Amino acid sequence: MNSVGSVGLLFVFWLLAPLFALGGLMIYGEFASMFPKRSGAEVVYLEQAYPRPQFLVPVMFAVTSVLLSFSATNSIVFAQYALTAFDVPITPGRQSIIAIAVCAVGMALVALSTKWSLRAVNILTGLKVLSLVFLVFTGALVLGGFTRISDPYANFRSPFSGSTTNPNSLATALVKTNFAFAGWHNAFNVIGEVHTRDPVRTVRKAGLLSLLLVTCLFFFVNVAYVAAVPKDEIKNSGQLIAALFFQRVYGESFAAQTMPIMVALSCFGNIIAVTIGQARVLREIARQGLLPYPRFFASTKPFGTPLGPVCLKYFLTVFVIVALPARDAFNFLLDLSSYPNLVFHVATAIGLWLLRRRRALAGLVPSKYRARNIYVSLYLLSAVFLLIMPWIPPEPGHSDVSFWYATYCVVGLCVLAVCGIYYWLWIIVLPWLGGYTIVEEVERLEDGALTTRLTRKYHPSVANVDNGEQQPLIFST
Numbered sequence: 001m002n003s004v005g006s007v008g009l010l011f012v013f014w015l016l017a018p019l020f021a022l023g024g025l026m027i028y029g030e031f032a033s034m035f036p037k038r039s040g041a042e043v044v045y046l047e048q049a050y051p052r053p054q055f056l057v058p059v060m061f062a063v064t065s066v067l068l069s070f071s072a073t074n075s076i077v078f079a080q081y082a083l084t085a086f087d088v089p090i091t092p093g094r095q096s097i098i099a100i101a102v103c104a105v106g107m108a109l110v111a112l113s114t115k116w117s118l119r120a121v122n123i124l125t126g127l128k129v130l131s132l133v134f135l136v137f138t139g140a141l142v143l144g145g146f147t148r149i150s151d152p153y154a155n156f157r158s159p160f161s162g163s164t165t166n167p168n169s170l171a172t173a174l175v176k177t178n179f180a181f182a183g184w185h186n187a188f189n190v191i192g193e194v195h196t197r198d199p200v201r202t203v204r205k206a207g208l209l210s211l212l213l214v215t216c217l218f219f220f221v222n223v224a225y226v227a228a229v230p231k232d233e234i235k236n237s238g239q240l241i242a243a244l245f246f247q248r249v250y251g252e253s254f255a256a257q258t259m260p261i262m263v264a265l266s267c268f269g270n271i272i273a274v275t276i277g278q279a280r281v282l283r284e285i286a287r288q289g290l291l292p293y294p295r296f297f298a299s300t301k302p303f304g305t306p307l308g309p310v311c312l313k314y315f316l317t318v319f320v321i322v323a324l325p326a327r328d329a330f331n332f333l334l335d336l337s338s339y340p341n342l343v344f345h346v347a348t349a350i351g352l353w354l355l356r357r358r359r360a361l362a363g364l365v366p367s368k369y370r371a372r373n374i375y376v377s378l379y380l381l382s383a384v385f386l387l388i389m390p391w392i393p394p395e396p397g398h399s400d401v402s403f404w405y406a407t408y409c410v411v412g413l414c415v416l417a418v419c420g421i422y423y424w425l426w427i428i429v430l431p432w433l434g435g436y437t438i439v440e441e442v443e444r445l446e447d448g449a450l451t452t453r454l455t456r457k458y459h460p461s462v463a464n465v466d467n468g469e470q471q472p473l474i475f476s477t
Contacts, residue, residue, distance in 0.1 A: 002235040003173035003398065007226050008159035014222055017177035018215040021184045023379035024345075025211060026371035027352055028188045029204040033367040034355065036200050041188040042344060043284055049351025055290075055427050055438070057347070060419035062290035064340050065281055067415055070317040071106075071271045073179075073337070075099035076330050077239050078267035084243045085260035092326035103317050106271035110279065111310040112303055117272050124269030131262040132217040135242070138249060139224020147249050152227040162231075164395065171389035172400050174382070175338050180218060183270070184211055189277035200369060239330060275313060282309035328401045332408055335400060339390070339412030342383045349380035435459050 001010050031045040043061050050057040079098035083090050110117045142152045164170065187194075187203045196202045225234060225241055228248050237244050246259045283306040286297030297308040324332060352371065359366070390409050399405040431438055436456040 001231065003169045003176070003400075004164055005169070006160050006163040007155050007231065009163045009173075010222060010226070011159075011219070013173050013177045014219050015215075017174065017181050018211055020178060020378055020382040021181040021211055022208075023371075023375040023377075023382075025184050025204070025207045026369075026375040027349060027379055028185055029200060029207075029369045030352060030367045030371045031348075031355075032188055032191050032203065033200045033369045034359075036191065041185060041191070041281065042348060043281055046344065046347060046351060049355050050347065053427075056423055058285070058290055059423045059427070060416065061344060062285040063419040063422055064344070064415055065278075065285060066312070067316070067418075068337050068340065070313065070320050070333070070337075071103055071274055072099065072317050072320045072333050073330055074267040074270045074274070075103040075317065075321065076326075076333075078102045078264045078271070080239055081243065081260040081264040081267070084240060085257060085264065095326050096321050099321050100318050102268060103271060103314060103321075106268055107275050107310050107314045107317075110272055110275045111305055111307050114276070114305050117276055121269055121273045121276070124265055124272070127262060128266040128269060129213070129217070131259065131266065132221055134259075135224055135245070136217060136220040138246075139220060139227055142224060142227045142249060147228075148251070149228050149249065155226045155231050164398075166392070166395050166398070167389040168392045168394040168405065169398055171386050172335075172394070174386060175335055178382075178386075179334055179338070181211070181214065183273065186273060186277040189280045193280075204369060275310060278313060279306040279309040282306070282312065331400045335390075335408040336411055338386070339409055340415050342387050343416060345383040346380060346387070349376050349383070352376060431456070 001007075004010055004013060028041065028045075032041075035044055035048065043058065043065065046057045046061055076095060076099050079095045079102070080090055082098055082102075083094060088094065109120060138147075141147050142149050145152065184207055187207060191199050191203055194202055225245050228245050229237070229241070233244060234241060242263050243260045283298055286294045286309070293308075297306075297312070299308065300306060320333060321329065353376070356366070391406055394400075394405050401407065427438060434456070436458040439455055439457045441455050
């Protein structure tokens, strides 16, 4: 609301975001049908779509995934709602301490047991859906005139009054709504562990049903907010709109105190769910030999879980929570985490067309889960829009953060630049200077996992001097 300026555009964006998510779901479904036994999703798909230059896409995706694999945003929102639920003033120190603590609890559960972490996600998802249904039901009561809200239709009059046409503000709004639907791809990260007759069909069907459900719930929840809370108060509510909604409808009653706890639990469930998926992505990166100590990060010992990637994710989350100003942390981290990934979204959409062409030339049968080109185009165009428009200056007073509006774009590009420099030095310059070529060696760990170790294979003239030894490029001890 703060970005788009009007109720009408608010609802338009809550309908656009699921369309773009649907496009991504269809693309991932087709990719998954090509590689149904590989967990890791995007890193696997990009590696297959762009095999040349060798190691470029995996290295860039690996470094970006590692640097951005934090769960700070939901940890911060959990802290804000937990403090609000118990009427404790929100201060930067309290927010950071609680965010770090809840992140530790959620990730510890993932590190100890995949079974129990998935059970926790299912339970918390059920609570989240029930709380959203209750929000929608409350909104219906507000619109029906059964609550203390005297004029529930005030915000619906002249719905497009105050709408912005500023591209930066529109892009900021789309980033926020896209973030609400970002979970559509999580199941593809673990598709190799889905044990059904047709894992792709299972994940794709579950994704479509889930997307339809949350689209309806999110849209009507926003209708409820608009019916009960004045537009100016919505703009200034930050992440605490749900708490404000229940305070206006129920006053200081039990329901008004309970719902912030439900929102906090929803954030806790998201921390667990995202950690489960991202840990598999980081493990897949390690299995490809793109992380130092690949044996450690690819192993599932001692609990049958990706302990190494979970620990790495936790330390990165703690770092960004501590390093950023508390009042800007949520918006900046959300924007930052989206920007470099948009480049990969563009590459993924184009890569699907490239893989289709190669498979056709090889005489392979097209996927039975082939995505329509309209979905691929929607996904591609939304990513291009969000890459370009944030560079345009926002309207005065509408910046997402207290510092320069495009800081996250610059930082995101710096992350990609670091990836490129790392690749250039590691894969091109150092092998040229040292007289060796980087090759892959595959080994099976004791727990059955396969890990890839990148090694230095010296050229014959150099190898003769070094007694023909091959030295590991990344030591896995």
